[in-house]
Amino acid sequence: xxxxxxxxxxxxxxxxxxxxxxxxxxxxxxxxxxxxxxxxxxxxxxxxxxxxxxxxxxxxxxxxxxxxxxxxxxxxxxxxxxxxxxxxxxxxxxxxxxxxxxxxxxxxxxxxxxxxxxxxxxxxxxxxxxxxxxxxxxxxxxxxxxxxxxxxxxxxxxxxxxxxxxxxxxxxxxxxxxxxxxxxxxxxxxxxxxxxxxxxxxxxxxxxxxxxxxxxxxxxxxxxxxxxxxxxxxxxxxxxxxxxxxxxxxxxxxxxxxxxxxxxxxxxxxxxxxxxxxxxxxxxxxxxxxxxxxxxxxxxxxxxxxxxxxxxxxxxxxxxxxxxxxxxxxxxxxxxxxxxxxxxxxxxxxxxxxxxxxxxxxxxxxxxxxxxxxxxxxxxxxxxxxxxxxxxxxxxxxxxxxxxxxxxxxxxxxxxxx
Ligand code: EPZ
Numbered sequence: 001x002x003x004x005x006x007x008x009x010x011x012x013x014x015x016x017x018x019x020x021x022x023x024x025x026x027x028x029x030x031x032x033x034x035x036x037x038x039x040x041x042x043x044x045x046x047x048x049x050x051x052x053x054x055x056x057x058x059x060x061x062x063x064x065x066x067x068x069x070x071x072x073x074x075x076x077x078x079x080x081x082x083x084x085x086x087x088x089x090x091x092x093x094x095x096x097x098x099x100x101x102x103x104x105x106x107x108x109x110x111x112x113x114x115x116x117x118x119x120x121x122x123x124x125x126x127x128x129x130x131x132x133x134x135x136x137x138x139x140x141x142x143x144x145x146x147x148x149x150x151x152x153x154x155x156x157x158x159x160x161x162x163x164x165x166x167x168x169x170x171x172x173x174x175x176x177x178x179x180x181x182x183x184x185x186x187x188x189x190x191x192x193x194x195x196x197x198x199x200x201x202x203x204x205x206x207x208x209x210x211x212x213x214x215x216x217x218x219x220x221x222x223x224x225x226x227x228x229x230x231x232x233x234x235x236x237x238x239x240x241x242x243x244x245x246x247x248x249x250x251x252x253x254x255x256x257x258x259x260x261x262x263x264x265x266x267x268x269x270x271x272x273x274x275x276x277x278x279x280x281x282x283x284x285x286x287x288x289x290x291x292x293x294x295x296x297x298x299x300x301x302x303x304x305x306x307x308x309x310x311x312x313x314x315x316x317x318x319x320x321x322x323x324x325x326x327x328x329x330x331x332x333x334x335x336x337x338x339x340x341x342x343x344x345x346x347x348x349x350x351x352x353x354x355x356x357x358x359x360x361x362x363x364x365x366x367x368x369x370x371x372x373x374x375x376x377x378x379x380x381x382x383x384x385x386x387x388x389x390x391x392x393x394x395x396x397x398x399x400x401x402x403x404x405x406x407x408x409x410x411x412x413x414x415x416x417x418x
Contacts, residue, residue: 004390004404006381007413008363011248011286014410018236018255019045019401020070020229023094023306024191027168028198028229029053030097032074033062034105034172035202039224041072045232045401048394052092056084074224079106086112086143092398093117096124096145097165100173103136103147111145118370120329126166130157134170134177154179154218162187162299167214168195174216175204183214189300190259194230201225231279233259234306235400238375240283241310242407244272244290245317246382250410251282262303269293270314290314292322292357299328309335309376316344317383318357326351335373338366342384363388368395375400382412 020043029050032039044050044066054072058064061080065073082102089095093114102109116122124145128138131147133155138147154177157170167187172195174181186192188210196209202225205217236255243250244267257264257276264274264281271291273284292315297305305328315322316339326332336346336353341364345356363386368374374396381388390396393416396403404414 001391002393002416002418004378004381004393005415005417006378006388006390008382008384008386008388010382010411010413011246012243012250012382012410012412013248015251015253016239016406016410017253018231019043021191021194021232022047022049022399023164023189024194025050025229026053026094027097027165027172027191027195028227029057029072030101031172031195031198031202032224033057033076033098033101034176034222035074035076035224036221037224038073038075040226042070042226042228044070044072044229046070047401048398049092049094052088053095056088056095056098059085059088082106082108083110084112089114093122094165096127097169097172099127099145099147100131100169100171103131103149104152104173104176107150108148109145113140113143113145118334119332124166126159126161126163127169130159130166130170131173133157134173134181152177154181154216156182157184159183159185164189164192167192171196171199171206171214171216174218175199175206175222177216177218179218181216181218183216184212186212186214187299188212190230190233190256198225198227201227230259231256234304236260236281237263237307238310238400239406240267240281241314241379242382242410242412243283244270244285245314245379247285247288247290248411249282249284249286251280253280255279255281257281262301263307266293266295266303266311270318290318292318292320292355294323296325297328305329305332306372308332309372310379312336312346312353312355313339313376313379315355315357316346316380317361320357322355322357324353324355332370334369335376338369338373338377339380341366342380342388344380360385362386365389365391368392371395371399378403378414381414
């Protein structure tokens with residue numbers, strides 16, 4: 001199993017090019033199933049999750065081609081069946097995103113129940129009840145969701161909870177449904193907005209984009225387009241955190257500053273100097289003291305749960321006390337025990353962590369438990385005295401493209417072994 005070995009003490013300094021957003025490209029890959037003509041997606045990050053979803057879609061008979069410039073070409077005219085198998089879906093639960101488009105376009109879908117993951121049980125009840133509201137017949141048996149519909153009908157759906165992929169699945173179902181669909185309490189994450197923009201370019205009729213109320217007029221069919229994925233705001237935030245914690249400076253290029261307001265406010269509160277351009281963000285922490293900040297995760301535009309672990313690490317190596325509250329997932333604090341092995345002083349009470357900043361962390365072997373936890377351990381390794389080994393970094397590769405290469409280019413001492 002591969003590991004990262006990190007020698008602490010180097011201050012991050014330099015520019016880094018941000019990749020396309022993992023959580024935007026996955027729904028866009030699913031949206032290609034709606035297109036009657038070939039489609040191109042550009043600025044695709046080379047990630048395990050992306051290739052897994054490509055395998056799910058290819059497995060149905062769709063032609064999926066990656067070129068060596070981070071682009072994907074798909075052609076659904078060769079599709080043969082509508083099944084997303086357990087052996088692939090269990091490794092990448094966002095494969096559930098093929099459900100909505102397949103029922104919408106082909107009237108049928110058989111998708112393995114994704115199962116949970118380390119951070120939570122990750123139910124998909126909202127995806128299913130929304131499709132049923134649109135007239136689909138959904139049977140869940142033998143670990144599979146089997147959905148059929150002659151033609152989905154427009155419905156008025158009020159989402160019980162804000163769900164990012166739940167909103168995306170139902171949006172992709174509604175664009176080909178007969179009549180009008182209203183999705184209230186819709187997720188407003190930038191990745192949902194990016195999907196809506198792509199669907200509109202494909203011929204969909206959607207209003208309320210970026211708000212919590214989406215109104216969709218169903219159309220007869222959608223065509224393939226050439227679409228560029230928006231920058232990954234969580235990768236951006238992770239590199240900004242690397243500069244903040246190490247007392248360095250980083251300029252993130254090809255970024256989307258307007259998708260990170262809540263996060264940038266917290267970096268400034270933590271004492272960082274943050275400057276913005278149209279497509280870049282610079283964070284300078286040189287000669288500045290990192291202050292602990294209180295974090296509470298909530299749906300967009302509030303502070304994102306995917307940046308919680310990274311700020312937990314910053315708090316652990318800061319001055320003061322920061323309280324971190326995780327409200328989205330029931331089990332997204334597993335990095336706490338690993339950070340404590342590096343000397344972090346954290347008291348955990350349910351989904352609330354009280355973090356007392358320490359002047360020093362000390363390197364040790366630690367284990368990644370999930371994607372963003374792995375990022376938080378890498379950040380800790382950048383400043384911990386001595387050597388830190390991060391194991392199970394297959395988690396990291398799911399969501400960060402070549403992270404160690406990008407960090408080495410910024411002056412970090414990190415290498416992948418095994
Ligand atoms: C998306 O997951 C992201 N993944 C996650 O990113 C992100 O953490 C999450 O949104 C929250 O922002 C992708 O976009 C591929 P949810 P998703 O449905 O859609 C509950 C990362 O690190 N819920 O918004 O699966 C659910 O249990 C990953 O990049 C139901 O109860 O999350 C959770 O408590 C991790 N029933 C809450 O809603 C449902 O049917 C929010 O989940 C659906 C969700």
